[in-house]
Amino acid sequence: DAAPRVFSGIQPTGIPHLGNYLGALQTWVQLQDTFSSILYSIVDLHSITVPQDPAVLRHSMLDMTACLLACGIDPEKSCIFQQSQVPEHTELGWILSCLTSMSRLKQLPQWKMKSQQNEGSVGLFTYPVLQAADILLYRSTHVPVGDDQVQHLELTQDTARKFNKRYGDFFPVPVALMGTSKKIRSLRDPSSKMSKSDPQTLATIRLTDTPEEIVTKIRKAVTDFTSEVTYDPESRPGVSNLISIHSAMTELGVEDIVRQSQGLETAQYKLLVADAVVEKLRPIREEIQRLQGDPDFLKKVLDSGAQTARQLASPVYDAVCKMVGF
């Protein structure tokens, strides 16, 4: 059987928010205790499926590198690299796209959703195939995913099986590592998830937000007309979201929090939540700022990551080419 290897990716589209941290980055850090071979790619090829300003994109690559390091991704344990620096991603992507049917891609919920909002590029349509290439290029066995990516991992699994059937057994069929954390909701509209692309700045808490910004955002978080602190995600999504965040920031469980907050009004409770978020994010924010001041170091981390990734990718891609008949 194939040696265990973890692969995951994140787009260089701005500073991660609390949802990204709890839903993805924290898990990435923890996996370093269990797996000895890990690749975390900052996937710039994926980010240009929608328009990006070149200068902003270039800067976001360094910002995301700083964020991954500040959250605890250790370049001695995990290979952190820029996707576009390893050309085999797109090369394998082409081969895999020739094994994938149009109708299969049309069924994916993200395409249905995103192509409704605007016309949608060919890249946006085929990016799940590039994702399959990202994962299979390293013959990865484990992929941490959020529940919004489960169908894309299924496509990767199908593609691996299809390749193996047509050309001979080669790719491990990777399995999903599902996070256990709850979806963090928008502070302005608790019916939707906290998202990087939310235009309302008050809706998301970024890892670089100052204590003052965090306090303001949580004070202005939408709750409801009941002033008690109770946990009921169905009928009180706003307060419940704050309790989920509070619980994730501390060692406290939801029940502990509700018990300890008896007699508090939501307005008072919000200050406790803000305090917990400020304290948890403080060392991360300070480390991001320190690293942002040292772009040469960040570039060195990315260069060395790309070198490692290329060394792993090249023999896999060569073997694939031989199997395909090139």
Ligand code: ADP
């Ligand atoms: P966004 O929608 O904010 O652009 P991405 O789609 O880039 O976020 O997601 C990056 C990772 O963060 C994924 O693993 C995703 O599941 C996770 N994630 C994104 N938003 C949230 C959220 N609100 N709560 C928990 N996890 C989230």
Ligand code: NA
């Ligand atoms: Na998403």
